[in-house]
Amino acid sequence: MTAQQIAFVELYASEQKAAVDYLASALGFTEVAESEDEASQSVLLRQGRVQLVVTTGPCTERFIEAHGDGVADLALGCDDVAASHATAIAAGATDLGTSRGNPIVSGFGSVRHTLVPASADVSPPAGHAWRPVSADLAPAPRxxxxxxxxxxxxxxxxxxxxxxxxxxxxxxxxxxxxxxxxxxxxxxxxxxxxxxxxxxxxxxxxxxxxxxxxxxxxxxxxxxxxxxxxxxxxxxxxxxxxxxxxxxxxxxxxxxxxxxxxxxxxxxxxxxxxxxxxxxxxxxxxxxxxxxxxxxxxxxxxxxxxxxxxxxxxxxxxxxxxxxxxxxxxxxxxxxx
CATH class of the missing domain: 3.10.180.10 (2,3-Dihydroxybiphenyl 1,2-Dioxygenase, domain 1)
Structure with missing residues (x-):
């Protein structure tokens, strides 16, 4: 099975506010929504068809200690999630369980791939209890x-x-x-x-x-x-x-x-x-x-x-x-x- 798209990129950050401010104020992304649970706090940012999720919290500590701030997940949109999961495992990927109902497999280093249904629309990653945020007026998207x-x-x-x-x-x-x-x-x-x-x-x-x-x-x-x-x-x-x-x-x-x-x-x-x-x-x-x-x-x-x-x-x-x-x-x- 072929990965159809990069649905979203998740960054683990030691300082969420600084990471979000850089992407929003400097690179022109718009804060769209936020979510929080016992293990993590996430902010969803978007510009054009690019979706970035900045996450902090206990679930990020081991990754950040080992690698510093960086990309932890490159989520792949697939036309058939179950078949894509089976194909990745057969090729040697490690099954990392599920996150919010989506299967996860290993990629390179500590970076994983969450497998989600491919979509022609840009929509928030499923499974989060996203709350819309009222961000400052963003510059014209580039x-x-x-x-x-x-x-x-x-x-x-x-x-x-x-x-x-x-x-x-x-x-x-x-x-x-x-x-x-x-x-x-x-x-x-x-x-x-x-x-x-x-x-x-x-x-x-x-x-x-x-x-x-x-x-x-x-x-x-x-x-x-x-x-x-x-x-x-x-x-x-x-x-x-x-x-x-x-x-x-x-x-x-x-x-x-x-x-x-x-x-x-x-x-x-x-x-x-x-x-x-x-x-x-x-x-x-x-x-x-x-x-x-x-x-x-x-x-x-x-x-x-x-x-x-x-x-x-x-x-x-x-x-x-x-x-x-x-x-x-x-x-x-x-x-x-």
Whole structure:
């Protein structure tokens, strides 16, 4: 069975108010509802078709102690939940029981997948006693979709995870890439569902003993986990400008990068100045081009961060694109020492 969509993403946070404020005030999400029981307090936020649940409470303590603030659940919408559950278990997933009536299976590291019925509508996760909240007036929505989820795993494990997600969730291999920058390297494989609504980019250090950003992430995160969530926008220059004014801290790009963009993108010279001003990166594939920029992590252990991405026809993840991400984060890591 094939996973049809990412129904919601659940983040475990050590400080709920700070985590919610960042997503709402800085990234423009709207607080929709809240729920509470003996083990947890959750806030549901939404923008476009992206649903994020921020949870704190006793049920989160073990995860946060081991990994810090981050994604604990990538809920997958399935056309047949029972059949999808059976397929995942047969492929090697661990049955983690149920949550609010929905089956849960293991994914990677401590991240799980709650399996829910696929839906054309964006609706609150079932099973919670959600109470609507009257949030402050949100800015005009910029984010439309969750473009992809980047997942950092151990050196040498990419084939294992790609095979598992193909057999268990119907996510086929889409592309792969190896990047070597300044003695530090990254290997990657992208798996994607047939509808393109579920895309996981698995990244791993090229060496088990290296000191690059991915090795550092695995150390800080206590093993595999979600490195970043990529959020699709229609106009990235405006989105980045607005988010920056609201407090989002983005990575910086060297000025020399933009001196070469006019050669790489001769059909869009008028946009180079805007990209330079906002530090936005660009890449091209055979279908078109894409623009992207990455935030610094807003969380105490410097784990999860976010990406804004705009696509103009581009469907994949070209080598220049992946290299730009790696180099940008690597520069930031080295200069922060």
């Amino acid at each position: 984010i439309r979709l969750l473009d992809h989820v980047a997942i950092c795993v151990e050196h040498g494990s990419l084939d294992q995870y790609a095979d598992f997600y193909a057999a268990g969730f119907g996510l086929g291999r889409y592309s792969s890439e190896f990047v070597d920058v300044g003695g530090s390297s990254m290997d990657s494989v992208v798996v994607r569902g047939g509808s393109d609504d579920v895309t996981f980019t698995f990244v791993a250090p090229g060496s088990a003993t290296g000191t690059g950003q991915l090795n550092a992430f695995l150390d800080r995160n206590g093993g595999p986990g979600v490195q970043h969530l990529a959020l699709l926008v229609d106009d990235i220059v405006s989105a980045v400008s607005e988010a920056g004014q609201r407090g989002v801290d983005f990575l910086r790009t060297p000025a020399s990068y933009y001196d070469l963009l006019a050669e790489r993108f001769p059909d869009m010279p008028e946009r180079i100045a805007g990209l330079r001003t906002t530090n936005v990166l660009a890449d091209r594939d055979e279908w078109g081009y894409l623009l992207q920029l990455f935030t610094r992590s807003p969380y105490p252990r410097n784990t999860l961060f976010y990406e804004l991405i705009q696509r103009r026809g581009a469907r994949g993840f070209g080598s220049a694109n992946i290299r730009a991400l790696y180099e940008a984060v690597e520069r930031d890591r080295l200069t922060a020492r």
